[in-house]
Every structure is written in C-alpha cells, then in structure tokens.
Amino acid sequence: MITWRRLTHADFPLVARWLAAPHVHRWWYHEHTPEAVERDFGTAARGEEPGEDWLVSLDGAPIGLMQRCRVSDYAEDFDQLSAVVPTPKDAMTLDYLIGDVANTGRGIGSAMIRWAVERTWVDYPDASVILIPIVAANRASWRALEKAGATRIASADLEPENPVDEPLHHIYRFARPEG
Template sequence: MAGPYRFRPMTTDDLPQIKRWLALPHVREWWGDPAEQYALVSGDLEEPAMDQFIVASEGNDFGYIQCYDLTAWNSGFGKQPDGTRGIDLFIGAPDMVAGGHGSALIRAFVDDRLAQGAPRIVTDPDPANALAVRAYAKAGFREAGMVDTPDGPALLMIRDA
C-alpha cells in the first residue's frame, strides 16, 4: 500500500475530475445520480461550513473527501459534542479501490482533524456498503446505531479524540 496520503484543498480546477469520478459505476453505486451529486459537490465549494479535499498518493489524485461542521446540516445524527465534524468520501480511481487505501486514508485524515481539536468525527455509510463500513471500522470508528438521514437510513459511525 502506498502512502502517505496528501489532502489538497479542492478547487474549481478539480471539478472535471470529480464529474468523471461520480459517473463511474463503483462511485455511482453509493453516491447516486452523478449530475445531482456533481451539483451538490460543486455548489459546496462556496460553503464556509464545508471543507473539500482531493486525496493523492505518490503524486496521483485518486479520491475526494469532504469534512463539514455538523451543526450546519440537519444530519439526523442526534446530539453531538460542539465542534464535531462529519466526513464523506469516495475513491474515484478504480485501481485504488480495495488494497487498504480507504481505511488508511480515513485514519490519516481523521487523526489530523482530531489533533487539530475536533472532539469527534462522524460518518454515515449505507449499512449495505460493507467495504465502507469495514474501512471506517479499521480506521478506528465504532458503530453507534442506525439513524434516519435526509438520504435515508444510515449507519452512524463515530471516532472520538
């Protein structure tokens, strides 16, 4: 497994790559309609409560991660400590799916956010997405039960500082 991972702030220059990744079957399966998701992701570039990053390893961009202030969204995650951040991500490059990259990049990203003072990081994978659930668990997240989100039922997973 290659590493370390680099998390570069996303810019408008990255949008064509994001659009291509969202259209790939392995991303579309869990993120849904590519046009709808592209509109959301590109629109969030101007959202102050959302930080967006391109994930790279050995100089090659291969994924997307967003980290947001939980209080800015009606997430359905219940009461969380002040400063809690939520994350969502996908690996766009098909050759980087599996092989341990998901859990390793999640751990690296979350370790950094916790070190910067976030008390908790939460995420909400589809419970049927076994690869994502396993990657988050390997990155130190624990299952906290099912939640109802605007996108439907999800498995709330938590990692505390």
C-alpha cells in the same frame, strides 16, 4: 504517502469522471454534468460554505475525494443525527470516495480515513468526536471505517442519499484521543 489539498475548479472534470464511475455513483448519488459538479462543489471550492472538499492523493497521484465539516453547520443533518445519537455541537463528519475502482479493496480507503481523522484532530482542536453515518448496504464503506478504528455506536433509519437504498444506516464514531 497520503496528502490532500482543497478542491479547485480545475479538479471538477476529474470529480465528474469519478462521480460517473459505477462504483462511486452507487453511493455518491450525484449528477456528474459540469453544471451539476459546479453546483454541488463550487461553493466549497470558493470558500462560500463551511464544508470542505479535499482532493486526496497517494504518492502524488489523485485517488479520491474527502469532505469534512462540522455536523452543526448543516441544521438538517444535525437534527437528523442528533435524534439518534449524542451529537455535540463540535462534532465533525467525513465523507469520502475512491475514484478509480482499481484502487478499491486495497486498504487505501482505510488509510485515507485514518489520515483525515488525524488531520481533523489537528485542524479542529475543539472537536471532541467525528460521527459518520453510512447506509447499511454500503458494506465496503463501513468496513473501511472499522479498519480505520471507528466504532459503530448505533444503527438507525436516516434519509438515504440514493432512493434505491433502505433508510437503515450505521453510525460510526471516532473519539478524540486522550492526552
């Protein structure tokens, strides 16, 4: 069973270890020193910013991290995304990682995404859509989105997180279910 809870400062050593793992660091191009993890995740853990960081567990064991926010809460992201696809003010976005490489390629990412999408519809009843831009080179990530039911709606050049990446991103969409 997949569950999640808000990330706390006590989780930062685990997050640092995950961010240092080559399969994560390639796509989550973050520093992973204690100071950097505090800088990058501390404000959300303290509730000082609108973005949410969640520790995801599978059968009680931490397996990954999920970030969730309204795209419009981050003006630069909103401007960049809305320049290429219709982006309503209520649009949400997700970002995610699987911490241990042994848990990749097993369908856990798709299950984690599906679960987060379902929770988002409950937690944000006014959200009409979830938009997720993924650097095109990250095939495993966009395949997980497709397996979770997302639809690719566009491909466009966006600023990559990792400077080694080309700017091409695929933009995926989950629409709120009817009814």
